[in-house]
Amino acid sequence: MESESTYDFPQKGIHRHVSDYIRSLPDLSGKVVLDIPCGDGRASLEFMKKGAEVRALDLFPDFMKLEEVEAGYADLAEPLPLDDNSVDFVICQEGIEHVSDQHRVLAEFSRVLKKGGMLLITTPNYSNVRSRLAQFVIESDFWKRMPPTEVDSIWFAEDGSNRIYFGHLFLIGVQRLKSLSSFTGFTLERNIRTDISNSSLLFGLLLYPLIAVSSLLTYVVYRDENRQVERSRRRSVLWSRVRLNLDPATLFCKHTFWVLRKEHNLSSVIDELKGMHRK
Secondary structure (H helix, E strand, O other): OOOOOOOOOOOOHHHHHHHHHHHHOOOOOOOEEEEOOOOOOHHHHHHHHOOOEEEEEEOOHHHOOOOOOOOEEOOOOOOOOOOOOOEEEEEEEOOHHHOOOHHHHHHHHHHHEEEEEEEEEEEEOOOOHHHHHHHHHHOOOOOOOOOOOOOOOEEEEOOOOOOEEEOOOOOOOHHHHHHHHHHOOEEEEEEEOOOEOHHHHHHHHHHHHHHHHHHHHHHHHHOOOOOOOOHHHHHHHHHHHHHHHHOHHHHHEOEEEEEEEEOOOHHHHHHHHHHHOOO
């Protein structure tokens, strides 16, 4: 049954793109969705409208604004309070950049997802042209912001508790996100374009020839390294990273929004990685 909630969340920023994607899905009756961090419940509401059963978790569950959803406590830095292979979808909207051990986070998502289940993940795009230039100049994601410090990197903390919600202290670029998702059994289904960063577009158009030539040159120079890995596999993986680096969604968008599918269990991924690198 669809949710009858009348709560009206603003349709702007990354939430607009997430909402549009969820609304494009077929009926989800009988499907279980994990929304973490659930925040005020905006993604939970969209999934409920599609008929899904939503399990909403957050470090600060009191942020939930939907009366029909009882949010529970969970910390992305800790094991999730869910059984193995128990959910069909996980949505992690603007969450992974707040956690230091991102491999563990993705491993936990893989653990609780059924095989073939989907992970929707969004995060500020640390790989667009604006962020690359700001990283070069001042080691920040934006030239108007100082690098992360103890002054501005703690967004929430509770009296009488050790719970701390870090800010954008652990921003992650698309190349590292791709590696970590591959290590945890996921394949990238869609790289959804989000709002355009005007400064990334301006500087990107000027610098694109340099970025393209440098990416291709690096591939040519590096493609015959790591010869313990089978040649066609090695070149396929490296070429996919060139394409990811040159994708307009990577270079020009404000947010990364990926739809990932769980293809393999963690144990089989580890076995494959060991076999790939066995000399």
